[in-house]
Amino acid sequence: MMSEHPKQTKQKDRKSHQPSAKLRGSTRDDAKTRLSKTLSYVLRHGAEKERIPIRPDGFVLVNDLLSTPKFRELDFETLQSIVKEDNKQRYHLVQDVDQDGTPSDWIIRANQGHSLKTVEVEDKDILSAEEVPMAVHGTNKKAWASIEKQGLSKMTRNHIHIAQGLTGDTVISGKLFTPLQLQRRFANFNKGMRNSADIFIYIDLQKALGAGYKFQLSANGVILTAGNEKGFLPPEFFSQVERRVGKSGREPLPGWEGAIHPKSSEVVIGSTQSESNPADS
Known part of the structure; x- marks a missing residue:
């Protein structure tokens, strides 16, 4: 079944949280910058540590990403914005397709920079x-x-x-x-x-x-x-x-x-x- 966008925590619940102290980056950075730095780390190095299943081609399910405590402040719209505005084009966000070509879940990966030995991005x-x-x-x-x-x-x-x-x-x-x-x-x-x-x-x-x-x-x-x-x-x-x-x-x-x-x-x-x-x- 087609997934138009990943599941998200209710916005009012997200706003009740302060930015997580576990996000990467300096406390002087704004929340979006820290989310982007944390996203870069998780997709390149920390997916297994965060218990986020990662495919051999480096993609993870966006739903899996958004459901982790580390990304409790992140919603799909903000994720799209981070990917679009990234001047280094670090990420690839796309909607996956089933074997019959039907659009399926949204997936995301880092384009390069991995240390995970189970990941080999096709370049x-x-x-x-x-x-x-x-x-x-x-x-x-x-x-x-x-x-x-x-x-x-x-x-x-x-x-x-x-x-x-x-x-x-x-x-x-x-x-x-x-x-x-x-x-x-x-x-x-x-x-x-x-x-x-x-x-x-x-x-x-x-x-x-x-x-x-x-x-x-x-x-x-x-x-x-x-x-x-x-x-x-x-x-x-x-x-x-x-x-x-x-x-x-x-x-x-x-x-x-x-x-x-x-x-x-x-x-x-x-x-x-x-x-x-x-x-x-």
């Missing part, structure tokens, strides 16, 4: 470096000290996250676009990048592909790789490394100079970079 394989404009990972100086020696690590996640570019520093080879076209075309370029990043590691994607490393593109535009058998992408696949200079500049790190620069026929837009917090990207 698009990248077969050539030409399929993406570039591959760059943002980190900080403290982390770079170990990355320089051992490479990028997926750590507790299922994949290493790599962005397709830097916000406001988008390169388009030999083409001119309207501002609206640029906004649409490059909406996903900096997904997987932290706001706090001051070190930028450019990946020689074609060299890594040639060495047998597997790369996929997530539904929201993040380049993903599980790395080698130990979960690392070694430094031999770094083509250049840059450090932040001031608020908007960058310069190559000594010993890590490369050739990642726009050609004279390319158009460069803006001059700033941004990334998402790893817990929320």
Whole structure:
């Protein structure tokens, strides 16, 4: 039977509750922001801990989600709003269908970033470096000290996250676009990048592909790789490394100079970079 929307606790009952202290994020954040951060955590890492059944493709039933005490302040309309307004496009909310094609229950998943080993989201394989404009990972100086020696690590996640570019520093080879076209075309370029990043590691994607490393593109535009058998992408696949200079500049790190620069026929837009917090990207 078709489910038009998930079951919800009566609104008057929800309003009687104060925001849960167990929600993620700072107490300075508004309730909607904390709900979004908690949703990101549960769908990527905590579904099993919260006893929410999660499918191998990462989807959970919205009804199961809304029935947990952690989301007592969340209703379906707010959930829709969180998904729609999320500038990183972290979530995929859709109405499932039965085998005969009849619309069924609403389901939701995180597009990438899972640490749950039972989840393997189906992503698009990248077969050539030409399929993406570039591959760059943002980190900080403290982390770079170990990355320089051992490479990028997926750590507790299922994949290493790599962005397709830097916000406001988008390169388009030999083409001119309207501002609206640029906004649409490059909406996903900096997904997987932290706001706090001051070190930028450019990946020689074609060299890594040639060495047998597997790369996929997530539904929201993040380049993903599980790395080698130990979960690392070694430094031999770094083509250049840059450090932040001031608020908007960058310069190559000594010993890590490369050739990642726009050609004279390319158009460069803006001059700033941004990334998402790893817990929320």
